[in-house]
Amino acid sequence: MNLLSKRVLSIEASATSGTAVKAKNLKAxxxxxxxxxxxxxxxxxxxxxxxxxxxxxxxxxxFSYPPTGGYLDLRTAIAxxxxxxxxxxxxxxxxxxxxxxxxxxxNVMLSILNPGDEVLIFAPFWVSYLAQVKLAxxxxxxxxxxxxxxxxxxxxxxxxxxxxxxxxxxxSSPCNPTGLVYNKQELEALAELVSNYPNxxxxxxxxxxxxxxxxxxxxxxxxxxxxxxxxxINGFSKCYAMTGWRVGYxxxxxxxxxxxxxxxxxxxxxxxxxxxxxxxxxxxxxxxxVNEMVQEYQKRRDLVYAKLNAIAGxxxxxxxxxxxxxxxxxxxxxxxxxxxxxxxxIEMCTYLLEIAHIAVVPGAAFGxxxxxxxxxxxxxxxxxxxxxRLKKALGDLxxxxxxxxx
Ligand SMILES: Cc1ncc(COP(=O)(O)O)c(C=O)c1O
Numbered sequence: 569m570n571l572l573s574k575r576v577l578s579i580e581a582s583a584t585s586g587t588a589v590k591a592k593n594l595k596a597x598x599x600x601x602x603x604x605x606x607x608x609x610x611x612x613x614x615x616x617x618x619x620x621x622x623x624x625x626x627x628x629x630x631f632s633y634p635p636t637g638g639y640l641d642l643r644t645a646i647a648x649x650x651x652x653x654x655x656x657x658x659x660x661x662x663x664x665x666x667x668x669x670x671x672x673x674x675n676v677m678l679s680i681l682n683p684g685d686e687v688l689i690f691a692p693f694w695v696s697y698l699a700q701v702k703l704a705x706x707x708x709x710x711x712x713x714x715x716x717x718x719x720x721x722x723x724x725x726x727x728x729x730x731x732x733x734x735x736x737x738x739x740s741s742p743c744n745p746t747g748l749v750y751n752k753q754e755l756e757a758l759a760e761l762v763s764n765y766p767n768x769x770x771x772x773x774x775x776x777x778x779x780x781x782x783x784x785x786x787x788x789x790x791x792x793x794x795x796x797x798x799x800x801i802n803g804f805s806k807c808y809a810m811t812g813w814r815v816g817y818x819x820x821x822x823x824x825x826x827x828x829x830x831x832x833x834x835x836x837x838x839x840x841x842x843x844x845x846x847x848x849x850x851x852x853x854x855x856x857x858v859n860e861m862v863q864e865y866q867k868r869r870d871l872v873y874a875k876l877n878a879i880a881g882x883x884x885x886x887x888x889x890x891x892x893x894x895x896x897x898x899x900x901x902x903x904x905x906x907x908x909x910x911x912x913x914i915e916m917c918t919y920l921l922e923i924a925h926i927a928v929v930p931g932a933a934f935g936x937x938x939x940x941x942x943x944x945x946x947x948x949x950x951x952x953x954x955x956x957r958l959k960k961a962l963g964d965l966x967x968x969x970x971x972x973x974x
Contacts, residue, residue, distance in 0.1 A: 609945045633837055668805060669817075675818065677706070749889045759791040781869065
């Protein structure tokens with residue numbers, strides 16, 4: 569007898585964490601693995617943020633349960649950021665502070681979805697959208713972006729996928745895993761489409777907001793008529809190098825934010841008091857430290873893109889944001905190593921880990937089996953060494969001369 573719920577059995581373990589664990593296990597055995605699998609900055613949290621956390625501990629005033637939706641001053645600071653920086657008129661009551669953006673997303677899915685509802689997910693997608701939609705009892709409908717258009721999804725594709733059951737659309741921009749950034753015209757076209765469907769919501773995942781190498785910085789909720797139709801997801805993990813602190817948030821119309829707070833009251837109460845004090849310092853002290861990290865990511869992006877582009881069998885788009893690159897390595901499918909054929913991204917990643925000792929994440933986990941995801945949030949030396957290994961490993965496959973790379 570299986571004692572597990574159908575709910576939990578309907579989802580897979582997170583592929584990004586899974587690959588990171590495999591890499592760590594190999595490392596523990598003494599293998600010199602270079603990991604490009606984890607989606608987190610290699611930088612340390614800036615000192616002024618850490619200092620605020622230390623002060624909060626020393627003050628001794630932050631040892632009790634915080635309010636369920638987050639400290640009021642933090643929620644207000646986030647709302648004010650949206651007013652001044654993103655031109656979205658959020659108020660304190662629109663903001664809910666959560667345990668990472670991940671919980672913000674699952675809170676939203678659980679608060680808006682019913683069994684039978686459909687959610688349109690733009691692919692390649694961030695791994696957890698699929699699981700979160702399923703856990704909420706709804707049905708994910710995947711819309712595949714075209715590689716020749718930077719993996720962007722077209723308006724006609726979305727129109728074609730909308731049914732009477734469609735409740736929401738979810739996507740990230742800047743995107744994990746492709747790094748694509750939707751521009752103003754593209755977002756406006758989406759907003760226009762959404763305005764024709766009064767019961768359709770947009771979950772705009774803007775967690776890589778500041779890691780954007782383009783001038784296109786639009787919050788979806790800022791577009792005409794979209795304030796009441798948008799749930800904005802954001803957090804401190806990526807831009808402030810604070811993944812471990814677990815502070816995320818959502819911004820939503822009050823009819824939803826108050827229900828999310830009710831839900832969160834039963835699930836987690838709130839997130840860590842000390843981490844929220846750190847986040848308060850992060851949001852109140854400007855973007856200099858963030859911009860420094862972003863400049864470094866951009867340099868690495870250029871380096872990694874150039875190196876990948878120089879490998880004959882790889883096709884790759886130049887990412888516009890986030891810290892991932894998503895090369896198509898499918899020309900190497902059909903080759904062999906140690907008596908095994910490499911037929912998909914999972915087998916390719918196993919080959920790369922076992923033979924070249926580099927950890928990258930199979931594109932299959934993001935809805936695109938032709939690709940692998942490389943996180944370039946790693947020091948330049950590791951990137952250079954890892955890419956050298958990648959080139960050699962793919963070159964070894966190429967020597968089998970069964971490939972036609974042109
Ligand atoms: C697109 C996207 N959304 C949300 C998250 C979750 O972020 P957090 O660490 O704040 O939970 C991630 C983390 O990888 C992400 O890439």
